[in-house]
Amino acid sequence: MKTIRVRYFAMFRENAGIDEETLTIEVSTATDVFEATRGRHGSSEPVGHCKVAINDEMSDWQADISDGDTVLLFPPVAGG
Amino acid sequence: MAIRCFCFRRLLVADVLAVSPDEIDPDSLRRQLFNPRAGAYCGFEGWVRNLNDGHEVLRLEYEAYEPLAIKEGEKVLAEARAEYSLLQAHCVHRTGMLEIGDCAVWVGVSSAHRHEAFQACRYIIDALKVRLPIWKKEHYANGDSGWVNCERCTEHGQSTT
Numbered sequence: 001m002k003t004i005r006v007r008y009f010a011m012f013r014e015n016a017g018i019d020e021e022t023l024t025i026e027v028s029t030a031t032d033v034f035e036a037t038r039g040r041h042g043s044s045e046p047v048g049h050c051k052v053a054i055n056d057e058m059s060d061w062q063a064d065i066s067d068g069d070t071v072l073l074f075p076p077v078a079g080g
Numbered sequence: 081m082a083i084r085c086f087c088f089r090r091l092l093v094a095d096v097l098a099v100s101p102d103e104i105d106p107d108s109l110r111r112q113l114f115n116p117r118a119g120a121y122c123g124f125e126g127w128v129r130n131l132n133d134g135h136e137v138l139r140l141e142y143e144a145y146e147p148l149a150i151k152e153g154e155k156v157l158a159e160a161r162a163e164y165s166l167l168q169a170h171c172v173h174r175t176g177m178l179e180i181g182d183c184a185v186w187v188g189v190s191s192a193h194r195h196e197a198f199q200a201c202r203y204i205i206d207a208l209k210v211r212l213p214i215w216k217k218e219h220y221a222n223g224d225s226g227w228v229n230c231e232r233c234t235e236h237g238q239s240t241t
Binding site: 011049058072078 | 126142143144145147148149151152173184185205208209210211212213214215216217227228229
């Protein structure tokens, strides 16, 4: 079990109704975090359409998650 | 001496990527790219339009995660600088509520020749749209609103700008 902080943005934040939360869950990768929190962020998107950052660094969905990490879940981006 | 100092300072201006809630002033930004070695300037302005995917749009709301938008944007500018012979490259992206016709994003580059300027400007705006943690919510004439999903736009071969 790892205790991590999860932050939600834009559509994910609106769906979750919260900006962030601390979770103690069994996860190995960033993808595991995305799947474990589907009930919160409510996304029906494939994980590849979304982006993830770990501890304020852009990362990828295969990245390992460590105890104490902050995982930022980004819905599909749409700048410009 | 005064002119030499002026030129030296101009040549050292760093590339800038900014995220701002304030109105974008393209003329003022363009002047910051003046450079005695520049023979070409290329700029891009992304404007808020009133129709998307068949829906009448009243306004757009932009949200950014600024720390990473700036970090990733600076990477894009550095890539453009590495690939093309640029003198300077700047970009500003808006946040907050924007009305029809407002400038949502501005990209400007200067280079010795036009070919590099055109290519770099295109590279930067294309990369910014799909890499920066920035989101936009459309507010429609019928009272609804919705987050724009550029991944789907890309799949359908559409462009949101």
